Amino acid sequence: MRESKIKKRERATEIVTRLRRLYPDSKCSLNYKSPHELLTATILSAQCTDHRVNIVTKDLFLKYKRPADFAYCNVTELAKDIHSCGYHNQKSRSIQGTSLIIVEEYNEEVPDNLETLIKLPGVGRKTANCVLGEIYKVPSMVIDTHMVRIMGLLGFTKTKDAKKIELEMMEIFEETDWTNLTHMIIDHGRAICIARRPQCGECVLADICPSSSV
Numbered sequence: 105m106r107e108s109k110i111k112k113r114e115r116a117t118e119i120v121t122r123l124r125r126l127y128p129d130s131k132c133s134l135n136y137k138s139p140h141e142l143l144t145a146t147i148l149s150a151q152c153t154d155h156r157v158n159i160v161t162k163d164l165f166l167k168y169k170r171p172a173d174f175a176y177c178n179v180t181e182l183a184k185d186i187h188s189c190g191y192h193n194q195k196s197r198s199i200q201g202t203s204l205i206i207v208e209e210y211n212e213e214v215p216d217n218l219e220t221l222i223k224l225p226g227v228g229r230k231t232a233n234c235v236l237g238e239i240y241k242v243p244s245m246v247i248d249t250h251m252v253r254i255m256g257l258l259g260f261t262k263t264k265d266a267k268k269i270e271l272e273m274m275e276i277f278e279e280t281d282w283t284n285l286t287h288m289i290i291d292h293g294r295a296i297c298i299a300r301r302p303q304c305g306e307c308v309l310a311d312i313c314p315s316s317s318v
Contacts, residue, residue, distance in 0.1 A: 109275070112260060115312055116276045119258065122308045123288040130287035132238050135161060139214035139239045140171045140206065146231040147198055152189045160189050171212045174203035198226025216240045229267060237283035245270045245277075246286040250293035257297065257315040 133154040136142040141161070148157045164185055168174050174182070183196035202224040206212060214235060215221050221232035230246055237244035247266040251273075255261050260276055261269050277285055296303045302317075310316040
């Protein structure tokens with residue numbers, strides 16, 4: 105039976121309420137001390153775990169302290185510094201290219217709007233929305249692999265296309281919940297709704313999840 109948009113919104117509100125109760129301290133799992141550090145860490149996080157990124161950036165941000173340090177660095181050396189994050193050559197070029205634009209066109213300030221951010225090398229909607237939500241408190245929906253999988257399991261989307269999911273979820277969830285929703289879903293995906301072995305019997309959403317095995 106097809107679920108109406110009103111019913112989806114009611115279920116979405118209940119899901120947020122339950123997740124917030126379970127994960128009251130959910131937050132971005134990337135470590136950073138400045139907008140540019142978060143931007144850099146998010147670029148590094150593509151196809152890589154946040155845990156690995158945090159290990160790498162601990163030393164990286166001591167070596168490269170400002171956007172200018174990344175902008176004018178030896179890109180081969182930078183690639184070595186981030187090697188364990190994977191795709192190191194591509195990511196080092198993206199980080200340097202983005203940093204150069206930020207230094208020379210934006211006075212070392214990370215842009216605060218989606219249109220400008222997604223024009224930067226290596227910055228897609230996921231990275232841009234992360235920065236907007238975390239740094240500038242702009243209601244933003246970050247669609248990562250956990251969101252794609254779990255929103256599908258919850259019956260809120262049938263697509264795997266991140267941009268389409270982002271727009272669909274913005275219709276269903278309250279704007280005030282957008283930024284925090286991803287963090288709670290990530291926590292839930294790591295603790296309970298694990299990709300290959302979901303713990304439906306322990307899930308607080310089991311009775312309102314159409315994919316539950318309970």
